[in-house]
Amino acid sequence: MHLNSLALVNFKNYKEATLELSPDINIFIGENGAGKTNVLDAVYYLAFCRSFLNPIDKQCIRIDEKFFLLQGSFVKEEKKIAITCSVKEGQKKKVTRNKKEYEKLADHIGEFPAVVISPYDRNLISEGSETRRKFIDSIISQFDRNYLETLIRYNKVLQQRNALLKQFQEMRIFDLESIDVWDLQLIDLGNVIHKKRSAFLLDFIPVFQKYFNLISNNKEEIDIHYKSQLIEEDFATLLRKSHRKDNALGYTNVGIHKDDLVFLIHQQPIKKFGSQGQQKSFLIALKLAQFELVSGLLKKKPILLLDDIFDKLDHLRVAHLMQLISDHIFGQVFISDTDRDRIEKVFDGIKIERKLFTVNQGNIEEG
Incomplete structure (x- = not known):
């Protein structure tokens, strides 16, 4: 199972963005506040029908807009499945699977599992x-x-x-x-x-x-x-x-x-x-x-979201985590980071297909 493509409209700081993704590693590089984490949050939203950052849906709507829309094309057991999440001010959240709306959002949970590792995890302790x-x-x-x-x-x-x-x-x-x-x-x-x-x-x-x-x-x-x-x-x-x-x-x-x-x-x-x-x-x-x-x-690997964690970890912990990635323990992985040189060093010698995206204030370019 993996996410093949992702489209964002009026989601947080993105007016509009469309991405074709790698089934293995997807890396988003940019300065703090550029919107890297928002891409990972969009993936999480497609999996859980909610943000891992904002408990109130309307807070995910871009400033001065009235709605946001997320679209993802998943590949699961060699079949493509289109998931759409939309939120409009004053209206009920709408989630569809292949254009058919879920009667209960609970029916979607677990269909496309994901795990996020983020600096915000410290809240679990604090x-x-x-x-x-x-x-x-x-x-x-x-x-x-x-x-x-x-x-x-x-x-x-x-x-x-x-x-x-x-x-x-x-x-x-x-x-x-x-x-x-x-x-x-x-x-x-x-x-x-x-x-x-x-x-x-x-x-x-x-x-x-x-x-x-x-x-x-x-x-x-x-x-x-x-x-x-x-x-x-x-x-x-x-x-x-x-x-x-x-x-x-x-x-x-x-x-x-x-x-x-x-x-x-x-x-x-x-x-x-x-x-x-x-x-x-x-x-x-x-x-x-x-x-x-x-x-x-679930007999399927969740999508792994690594949000800005490499500058929070020492070399030993990074090495252990990269060993797990190189051993193909995980399936599709999304990574955000501020330092291109560091990421290149981290993945030096790991022979796994990857795509790198540059993020700059709501604009995303591959490479």
Whole structure:
């Protein structure tokens, strides 16, 4: 599977651009702010129906325009598949496959998997639990559509329950019979999600540890701890015990929406006790483990997006990553960088077909 061509209209800083791509390596060179990352984000958007940079779709529309359009021609099992994503101000996002619109965007997730390694990955360590939950949810959703649908339903039920609690708070009442209706649904959905997260992490953590050891030469002891209220008590008991607190605060205080991943180095939080180099290795290992598991479960290699990472890595880590590329571990790869000379040195001796594009303020030229 690979992306054969890409077209952007009014996407971020691009008025219009059309690219014919290599099935192997595609490199985008340009100064900071030129729009290199936006090309990689367009590829990601075609895969996930969302940006990895901007959670609000309208923020991807070019300044002074009313819409954006992305078109990609994928080659999958020797068949060409046209994917189009369009967003217009005040209208519902539209995603089509061979000109037929998806009824549910969830049906598209996993069809064209992708993994991005970016400086923004540091948010997985520095930010709150929601960022780490989204990370694990996005991985599982690519190969388990039922999981994604269950997660969507859980969040809708959670919103309804919170709205009811807010009403109770304003009216200074608590109706157990009414809240039980939402509790039963939340319990069923939450237990499914918790079970699947637990099972996934059992497979994920050893693969993650393998890649960390590979790129750091087996120097550190690292681990991931799954933190969930459902490990200590069953969900029904947790909700029942939390009724008074939920009523007082006006929202649901227990459940899988409170889950977190604790990243550890030598049994201590890497956020506090890990060096910058250790944290970079940790993050890259997370993404490489994601790549391997998704690739194995879907029986196809995801597109790998390497966004401006070479100036953030030391020579040893770059060498290990390039070894994986030269061993054809990955399929199609997109790379952004500011330094042409550095990229040429990085790929010196790697005999893989590649295309190089120069990016300059919304203009892209091959070569």
